[in-house]
Amino acid sequence: MYDVIVVGTRVAGSPLAMLLARQGHRVLAVDRASFPSDTPSTHYIHQAGLGFLKSWGLLDSVVDTGCPPIRHLNFTYTDIEIPGMADPSADGIDAVYCPRRTVLDKILVDAAGESGAEVIEGFTVTGLLREGDRVAGIRGRIGEGPEQEFRAKLVVGADGANSIVAKEVGAATYEGSPAACFIYYSYYEGVDWGMHHRTGFGEQQFASWPTNDGLALVAVMRKRDRFRDFRTDPDAGVQEIVDQIDPEIGARLRDTGKRVEPFRPMLYPDNYRRQSFGPGWALVGDAGYHKDPFTGWGITDAFKYGQLLADLVHESLTGARPFEETLPEYQRERDAQSASTYELTQSISELTLTPYYDSVFRAASRSEHYSKKFFGLIAGLYPPDKFFGEAELTALYEEVNFPVVDRHVVNTGVSA
Ligand SMILES: Cc1cc2nc3c(=O)[nH]c(=O)nc-3n(C[C@H](O)[C@H](O)[C@H](O)COP(=O)(O)OP(=O)(O)OC[C@H]3O[C@@H](n4cnc5c(N)ncnc54)[C@H](O)[C@@H]3O)c2cc1C
Incomplete structure (x- = not known):
């Protein structure tokens, strides 16, 4: 028993x-x-998750596998760019690892x-x-x-x-709510470009980060209704998405990137x-x-x-x-x-921002210290009720001279 x-x-x-x-x-x-x-x-493991590994005495085992630390994140949503990194966590974790x-x-x-x-x-x-x-x-x-x-x-x-x-x-x-997207991902040599989490125009996303064995994960996402078309030539599909989201990275993928493992396709549950x-x-x-x-x-x-x-x-x-x-x-x-x-996940994984999230992210991208808080939020270190709290948002909108958008406004511009 x-x-x-x-x-x-x-x-x-x-x-x-x-x-x-x-x-x-x-x-x-x-x-x-x-x-x-x-x-x-x-x-991808957030600093909050790495904190648990550390408290269990297992973070060193992950680091010892040679999985590279990431200390700069490139986050983009359409034309909103927020580069940076959260402050180290209370237990001193100043990097993200993606084993x-x-x-x-x-x-x-x-x-x-x-x-x-x-x-x-x-x-x-x-x-x-x-x-x-x-x-x-x-x-x-x-x-x-x-x-x-x-x-x-x-x-x-x-x-x-x-x-x-x-x-x-x-x-x-x-x-519950239905999943929005499908994903294709694989592992590449020759693409030493750090960490990217970029959602472009046209409801598509590209994410990449370094992992074990000198490889980079490259993942792309689109809405589920485009899955069938994508399957006919996934290499071309990946290249097209990366080119459309960031032509410079697209050129690097074409010129030096080599996929070394099969694709993993998946419709999200x-x-x-x-x-x-x-x-x-x-x-x-x-x-x-x-x-x-x-x-x-x-x-x-x-x-x-x-x-x-x-x-x-x-x-x-x-x-x-x-x-x-x-x-x-x-x-x-x-x-x-x-x-x-x-x-938050259900709202932003649709690959189109509501006016509210668009305005919060756009305003945050224009304030250095609020960008840090944004990465703190993403990393699980900065409380969401504070980040999205009225006091902080009002101060942010004032600082960057931005009109406040009510969180219940939907994309039609009509209040929900
Ligand atoms: C495409 C994709 C990308 C993702 N990317 C990330 C990311 O970057 N970062 C992140 O934090 N999360 C990510 N996730 C989510 C993450 O993978 C899951 O949340 C996580 O794996 C859940 O872990 P789990 O242990 O609950 O279940 P699982 O990882 O699903 O493990 C379940 C285990 O149960 C076993 N099992 C099932 N049925 C039986 C049975 N009948 N008998 C015995 N064993 C059984 C299976 O063999 C399996 O080993 C991603 C998910 C997907 C699909």
Whole structure:
């Protein structure tokens, strides 16, 4: 009998398993993948996310893989340019790192195992065990091997957007909205141009950053209705988007860039929150809350709310408070703390800014210290309620002599 079984051992599951095992709890973590293993995801980690890796003693392992630090960000939205970087975080993190998921996830799985969690790789969960209305464990198998069962006081689904745990318990979604875009990304040699996150005119985006092995990730996004056309010649499509967004970078891509891995195409899954707890079960990471990857918050949020869940589950496992109290608190806190990130992500990942966001970003781009705050916001270091708060925005608009735009004004110019 385990205290906790965690299904899925990537950026949500492994930290949870690690943190609970470090507290002395008996943890089993299983994943159908064997690590190192890639997954369809780019890998930008905000300073706030790196702060968790640091506090867990794992940031040095990431840095030691040779993943280059990034200390200057080029953010563009149509003709609004905001270059810069957030001030270092409270724990001194002055750079962003974007490690390949093959690298990052392996570090996390190993850390879970080294902390005392039992880890079974290559194990596919096929169903849940029940006692009355309570989830009591998992069943599954390694490859074609015999079916095995494991029991626990709590089963946590950290098994991504298509979570089997969520399906089995019938977890309902709420606050959902359809995904806007598709992505194509791959890895390139010969493009040493730093970090770019550029949304151009024509509802298209180009993002790039250095990662492990001297390679740069290059990603492009467009609205989903243009997916079919794009698929006929993705190399030409990538070149066209980069040329249209920044001709200088486009020329460098054409002249010196060489794609060295296959493209990863993907239609984004929808934005949603899922009911994330019930008798004997909980959900963490994308299994419980997913948003468009445009703002690169999936990994950081998986760390943040993995830590939150670990702290609360620890309280229940030590008898301080029952699961009936701690698990609802987990979901309530997660939803409250992620509300502004969720709203911002859904608003700006449409690849067209509302008049409100256009005016805030445009004004911020004209103020040096507000640009820094903008990157603090993006990095998870500057509170959104302060950044978008009336006092700060009024001061900003005054400083750059800009007309205030109400956040409820929509693109037609009519108040919502
Ligand atoms: C194209 C794209 C780009 C992205 N870019 C970024 C970015 O730059 N920065 C960022 O922070 N976020 C990004 N994200 C989001 C990020 O990838 C996710 O938020 C994050 O991977 C979620 O982690 P997770 O651990 O919850 O789930 P996952 O990473 O999906 O892992 C789930 C695990 O569960 C396992 N599993 C599933 N079912 C079973 C089963 N039945 N039995 C056993 N194991 C099972 C899977 O094998 C998998 O290993 C991106 C996402 C996409 C799609």
